[in-house]
Amino acid sequence: MRxxxxxxxxxxxxxxxxxxxxxxxxxxxxxxxxIADALDALVVQHNRTENSGRYRTPEQMPEVANVVINRxxxxxxxxxxxxxxxxxxxxLHDQLNPGSKRAGWLASTADSLRDLAVTIICVSNTQRAGxxxxxxxxxxxxxxxxxxxxxxxxxxxxxDGSAVDRDKLVFxxxxxxGLKFTLDAFRExxxxxxxxxxxxxxxxxxxxxxxxVNGVEYLGPQPQARIHTEVRTALCTFFxxxxxxxxxxxVFAESHALGTPVLTHDYGAAAEIVGDRNQILPVAVxxxxxxxxxxxxxxxxxxxxxxxAAALGLFDAxxxxxxxxxSGGRPEVGPDPRFRLATVAAQWRDLLxx
Numbered sequence: 001m002r003x004x005x006x007x008x009x010x011x012x013x014x015x016x017x018x019x020x021x022x023x024x025x026x027x028x029x030x031x032x033x034x035i036a037d038a039l040d041a042l043v044v045q046h047n048r049t050e051n052s053g054r055y056r057t058p059e060q061m062p063e064v065a066n067v068v069i070n071r072x073x074x075x076x077x078x079x080x081x082x083x084x085x086x087x088x089x090x091x092l093h094d095q096l097n098p099g100s101k102r103a104g105w106l107a108s109t110a111d112s113l114r115d116l117a118v119t120i121i122c123v124s125n126t127q128r129a130g131x132x133x134x135x136x137x138x139x140x141x142x143x144x145x146x147x148x149x150x151x152x153x154x155x156x157x158x159x160d161g162s163a164v165d166r167d168k169l170v171f172x173x174x175x176x177x178g179l180k181f182t183l184d185a186f187r188e189x190x191x192x193x194x195x196x197x198x199x200x201x202x203x204x205x206x207x208x209x210x211x212x213v214n215g216v217e218y219l220g221p222q223p224q225a226r227i228h229t230e231v232r233t234a235l236c237t238f239f240x241x242x243x244x245x246x247x248x249x250x251v252f253a254e255s256h257a258l259g260t261p262v263l264t265h266d267y268g269a270a271a272e273i274v275g276d277r278n279q280i281l282p283v284a285v286x287x288x289x290x291x292x293x294x295x296x297x298x299x300x301x302x303x304x305x306x307x308x309a310a311a312l313g314l315f316d317a318x319x320x321x322x323x324x325x326x327s328g329g330r331p332e333v334g335p336d337p338r339f340r341l342a343t344v345a346a347q348w349r350d351l352l353x354x
Contacts, residue, residue, distance in 0.1 A: 172200070
């Protein structure tokens with residue numbers, strides 16, 4: 001394959017393969033690392049100051065044939081200057097719909113997208129629908145091609161026979177994806193099922209202060225291997241998120257690969273990636289209203305409103321599902337072949353060779 005380079009114009013700090021093995025790491029950065037390593041591609045980060053193997057500082061490289069910009073099309077002018085002979089791709093990881101802030105970023109580069117015949121890669125069909133709707137409002141339908149390529153998980157991830165602790169739930173995602181609501185729901189779960197515990201992990205960014213909740217253990221930022229150890233033995237990944245739409249949801253794909261079901265909401269790409277309606281709850285009006293009213297209220301001040309909400313039955317669906325799973329109805333799950341690294345890397349090779 002011709003020389004390919006992934007350009008990250010927005011990462012908070014440089015990362016590489018060692019970061020993925022040894023430190024907490026966000027899902028997007030982990031995905032870029034896995035794909036670049038699988039393709040033997042270079043990775044350039046806007047804030048890197050020294051080279052480390054395939055991970056490079058920005059410099060002019062006319063020999064590069066393919067450039068994949070991570071997330072932000074506003075990097076197009078710089079990318080064109082550094083890699084003047086490259087075919088350009090834009091890899092979007094975030095939700096993008098007509099009228100959104102990120103759609104505005106995309107619209108600001110409409111001429112470059114058209115002139116360079118940029119191909120946009122989306123991480124799910126759910127996300128892609130929003131992107132294509134935004135492109136239509138920009139008059140770019142037909143001028144900019146879109147493709148869906150799912151995010152990969154390690155081929156080595158698989159159930160290993162670990163004993164399941166039916167009293168343990170896990171939450172391992174960015175805390176802005178509904179952690180405050182999750183803690184409120186867990187308070188009621190714990191009241192009705194006192195044996196329950198919730199283990200909370202973090203990919204390493206947006207680290208909030210912790211609030212003491214009975215039965216909750218905060219691990220803080222951890223390498224993925226450490227998080228996976230906790231997930232393997234959990235009753236489920238408890239992720240009642242309807243605050244920020246998952247455009248893919250590594251939390252879903254990795255949990256299943258480890259043999260652990262997910263309890264989440266039909267929001268964003270959850271249904272597309274999870275695939276099992278037994279693990280998906282609808283998003284009712286009442287939780288939306290509750291969370292809208294308490295969005296800016298810190299977790300330590302939400303205990304009283306959560307008790308009122310519990311009395312009104314706001315958390316009953318979670319209690320019912322967790323009880324059923326603890327009593328033998330836990331779904332059996334495993335790795336999804338759609339997300340195998342080998343499969344996804346092959347799709348990237350096909351795209352970049354066209």
